[in-house]
Amino acid sequence: MASIVDISDNHGVVISYKPTLSPENIEASLRLFGSISIITTYILDDSNYLTAVLFSEPRDNFKCFNDYHSILDDGQIPLLNVGWAHEDGFESLIKKPHVKAKYVQATEAKKxxxxxxxxxxxxxxxxxxxxxxxxxxxxxxxxxxxxxxxxxxxxxxxxxxxxxxxxxxxxxxxxxxxxxxxxxxxxxxxxx
Structure with a gap:
């Protein structure tokens, strides 16, 4: 029998994907779902990325999860996995053995x-x-x-x-x- 996880308003979506998708592109697509409260991206040991996002409105978390899960099932873009994580666990993802570093977006130098x-x-x-x-x-x-x-x-x-x-x-x-x-x-x- 499968166990059911209780998803609360404090659960966000976690998406792992190949580097052919940039974290900036993922973030831009996530912003289409609604206002983001927290977003953090990590570089994994295999050079793939993992982005954890929590939207201000809980319904946006569910919509995001469902849409990305459908895309994952279709295999159309290089997504690896979609899941849930409690917001308290976002920052502790860096401690996971398969996580190499927190992703920091390169900024253009000021002219x-x-x-x-x-x-x-x-x-x-x-x-x-x-x-x-x-x-x-x-x-x-x-x-x-x-x-x-x-x-x-x-x-x-x-x-x-x-x-x-x-x-x-x-x-x-x-x-x-x-x-x-x-x-x-x-x-x-x-x-x-």
Whole structure:
């Protein structure tokens, strides 16, 4: 005789899946079921993922479980298993022997921005600075305000620091003419 588990409002859905599905894609699809109270994803020893989710509304947990279980039965997408877990057990999943680590979503590095006020530079020096900026920038442009400015968007803040240092070394007398900027400054100057 099969045992029946009492599923309470504090039980969430646990989904294991292959890495061909990203945790971000699973999370996006889970958000379609309703408001999420808790979501945690783990990397398993076999490089698969396990996501535990608890919705604010208990009925959303049941809908999610039933829909994912149907998908699992159809074998249409690379799901491995769907089950239940009490919310108190979500954080203890990391202690399971088959769990390697908690998944941390990679975040995009914050872009760095510089503005070079180049009024004191002659035409040849401006061309040199512009060429350098184009070689290291994700995006750059010039305008004629305040005697001429060169705006640079760099891949991250570390690159902006390195660029600031390089330009300060190359033009030491003009190091006061180089300033850090931000995305807002960059877009306002460009007219966006």
């Amino acid at each position: 760095g921005y510089l503005v070079f006020y180049w009024k004191p530079l002659n035409v040849i020096e401006r061309a040199d600075v512009k060429h350098y900026a184009q070689s290291v920038s994700v995006d750059s442009f010039t305008d004629e305000k305040e005697g001429g400015r060169l705006f640079m968007c760099l891949k991250d803040e570390d690159t902006a620091d390195a660029c600031f240092s390089e330009l300060s070394k190359k033009y030491p007398s003009l190091s006061h003419s180089i300033s850090y900027a931000d995305e807002r400054d960059f877009n306002l100057a460009r007219g966006k």
